[in-house]
Amino acid sequence: MGGLVLRNVSKRFGPVGVIDDLSLEVGEGEFAVFLGPSGCGKSTLLRMVAGLETLSAGEIHLGRRRIDALAPGERGVAMVFQHYALYPHMTVRQNMGFGLRNVGMPATEVEAKIAQAAALLEIGDLLDRRPAQLSGGQRQRVAIGRAIVKQPEAFLFDEPLSNLDAALRARTRVELARLHQQVPSTMVFVTHDQMEAMTLATRIVVMNAGRIEQVGTPIEVYRRPATRFVAGFIGTPAMNFLPVAAVEAEGARATAVLADGMRVPTAIPATRLPAGPLTLGVRAEHVVAGQGSPAVVEVVEHLGERTLIHARLQDGSALVYAEPGDSALRAGDAATLQADGSAVHLFDGAGRAYHAGLNP
């Protein structure tokens, strides 16, 4: 068992930089999720940890060992691939035992480990089947089982749920969380699905264009996004961004005046704000209806437990807000909307975030 340390890791494919001088520590037993849009380098990073991609620069340590020069099989990691990557010509039992037999483990011990993992994953009755005879969910379990039997120092998951249908994905997500409680190894999980990241991670590593935007617990990343990118990437619906026309200091706090005239008295210290253009960010659940600026309802999404209302302010800015339960509003209706100043964020031109209270 051990933590994973990436130190000044870079990856270039010819002239194209994919990972740029990235450093990160994942604590022992932590469930770290690399989250980012397609092409942000998160899968490449995972493959570098696995030994399937070389490093252009930097070091990778797992536990007490430096592993970046070791062969994939010697790194003490096990990987679950997006498309399962089961050996099609082997039975489930052979799939799970392949890695163990390759290190010369005695057959009885291999059998015992397979039986143990199969019991944990409830795939005991599938052991003599071939992958082609399994459903997608069953294949995913076998792939996880193949990783578990190796008792690795770290599990690497490369978007393992993206091939499952929505219902199965939700169920497997919960099972993975349970698995992490039962098998307390270090886990690194790559996904572009923020729901997976929010529910599974002890810490989320938000990546964009080969760099880390923010590392934090799911709630930190949601409540105090470090950058405008993180704020926009995490959360459904995406955070509303409204241009700030002017900032006025009221006491120590800043009041943002939006382009349509809406005044938003924030809890953000005015002295910390830089000069230059600012953007106000507010999540749908922090928009209050019945006061503030006039707006016109354009689209109403009934989600059951809440209703999302897409409205347009007088200056043309779009604003999404959420009402709990059902709403009687319909497209074309008029509404008045106000951002809840205690929960808004301000972003400078470089995308850096400013929050209420403690600031970076």
Add this chain to the structure above:
Amino acid sequence: MHGRRTLGDHLVLAAVVLLAAIWVAPIAWIVGLSFKPNDELMRSTGHLLSPPFTLKNYADILGASSVFAWMLNSAVVAVGQTVLTLAVASAAGYGFARTSFPGKPVLFALTLAAFAVPEQAIIVPLHTLFAEADLHNTYAALILPRLAFPFGVLLMTQYFKAIPAEIEEAALLDNASRFKVFWRIALPLSLPAQATLGIYTFLHAWNDYFWPLVSATKPEMYTLTVGLASMQTNFAQTEGIGFLMAQAVFAGLPVLVLYLFFQRHIVTAVAGGAAK
């Protein structure tokens, strides 16, 4: 099957039967002639279905003391070529598909360029090469030149490329060496392509005539095709048609047996190697 046959179905069926008949006719003709006395065939080949019939033509073949030796030679050459071609094409194909090394594109292009070289163009240098190595009249001479088979390399390269890289990466993470990945993962997964290539190679080797004719000059090293041809007398086309046809049937029998066993794979192979 479900529903009633339409007129179109009947027309298709008729066309298939007609085509099959066109294909089968010459073979049936050959088989028929092979059971007729040569002296009757000298006069006319028109009375295929009426007696007299004879087994003498086959008896003459089996009576030739060397015929089973030639068959053994053909079997050794065909099996040897098949096994070695599969080994060479698989190894080369895997190398081209999965590894990177300097000069790979050039080497691959050269391999494919060999497609364009007709056999006749290189038969003299090839003969000289094996003469200088003092290898003529050996199995090595009959087998080795045929192992450079660009189609086989191309087929295996394409097939290995189509195997998801993730599966091999999973094996690497499972502590398998590169060779073990090839041997335990890639090779078993390429079985359909191996079957296609193996059948092609075997049939080609069994029916090969030109190179064995040039290389094997001693009767004990003849393959079946060369040996049977050597038994033909002058004017065989007029005086020994029955015997000629019996030779053709005899040489084709092993291929027929092979076909019956591997029918499905051969159909797949001919259908363009589009194996599942």
